[in-house]
Amino acid sequence: MKVRIWGARGSVPCFSKKKSHFGTNTSCVEIKFSDKERLIFDAGTGIVSMGNHLSLKNLKGEQTLYLFLSHFHWDHIQGLPFFKPVFSKDASIHIFGKEGTEMVFSSQMIEPFYPVPIKALPANITTNHINSPMNVWGAKVIPFPLNHPQGALGYRIEYDKRVVVYATDTEPDGGRLDEILLENCKNADILIMDSNNSLEEAKVRVGWGHSTWKDCTEVSKKCGVKKLILFHHDPFHDDNSVFEKEAFAQRAFRNSFSAFEEMQIDV
Ligand SMILES: [Zn+2]
Numbered sequence: 001m002k003v004r005i006w007g008a009r010g011s012v013p014c015f016s017k018k019k020s021h022f023g024t025n026t027s028c029v030e031i032k033f034s035d036k037e038r039l040i041f042d043a044g045t046g047i048v049s050m051g052n053h054l055s056l057k058n059l060k061g062e063q064t065l066y067l068f069l070s071h072f073h074w075d076h077i078q079g080l081p082f083f084k085p086v087f088s089k090d091a092s093i094h095i096f097g098k099e100g101t102e103m104v105f106s107s108q109m110i111e112p113f114y115p116v117p118i119k120a121l122p123a124n125i126t127t128n129h130i131n132s133p134m135n136v137w138g139a140k141v142i143p144f145p146l147n148h149p150q151g152a153l154g155y156r157i158e159y160d161k162r163v164v165v166y167a168t169d170t171e172p173d174g175g176r177l178d179e180i181l182l183e184n185c186k187n188a189d190i191l192i193m194d195s196n197n198s199l200e201e202a203k204v205r206v207g208w209g210h211s212t213w214k215d216c217t218e219v220s221k222k223c224g225v226k227k228l229i230l231f232h233h234d235p236f237h238d239d240n241s242v243f244e245k246e247a248f249a250q251r252a253f254r255n256s257f258s259a260f261e262e263m264q265i266d267v
Pocket of ligand 1: 010232
């Protein structure tokens with residue numbers, strides 16, 4: 001499988017030249033099994049670039065896409081109305097997320113916020129609630145709860161004896177949700193995890209629902225993770241600051257890397 005990062009930023013895209021290395025598009029990760037078989041995690045503004053890439057590749061004929069949402073905060077849904085496959089009658093887009101997924105898109109794509117209601121888009125779009133593991137393209141997708149205001153889901157993806165975990169928008173709770181996170185990260189080949197806060201910021205952002213590089217390296221060490229991808233960079237952290245975060249993390253867990261737009265990893 002191939003993992004590709006389309007948006008690595010959290011909260012809001014906030015471009016400046018000092019953030020051009022890691023990019024400013026918000027959360028979107030693709031896991032590809034073949035040219036026609038892929039899973040998408042989150043529909044932040046990164047999904048807009050991904051949709052353009054798919055259309056440039058001119059994938060002819062029917063296209064079935066599975067999109068899994070962590071939750072519904074803007075930085076995880078904002079790109080969907082501008083994702084080119086929604087305008088293709090040959091595309092089927094199956095969206096999965098926590099309870100309320102059906103309501104979120106019907107109320108996001110509504111006047112005065114957007115000119116076309118979701119039901120009027122040419123693609124066949126379904127919205128579904130996921131609360132148990134499901135099989136797609138030969139992969140097992142296992143949802144699990146994360147500690148975030150209004151709740152969020154992480155996903156463990158198992159395919160051909162390889163494991164990728166997508167766990168963004170989560171803050172240690174010191175309890176049951178930490179245990180669930182650890183259970184689901186066990187022996188992951190790749191862990192993509194929220195690293196939004198610096199250690200100083202974490203002290204004054206209790207309850208905001210985010211982690212630090214240190215939380216990520218601790219989970220990685222406890223779970224036997226092979227490669228850690230630091231994700232959901234704070235919108236105001238420039239490239240130097242994200243490089244510095246990566247360096248701190250590498251001292252604690254050598255195989256740590258900060259996600260950047262168009263980063264690709266073979267698993
Ligand atoms: Zn977020």
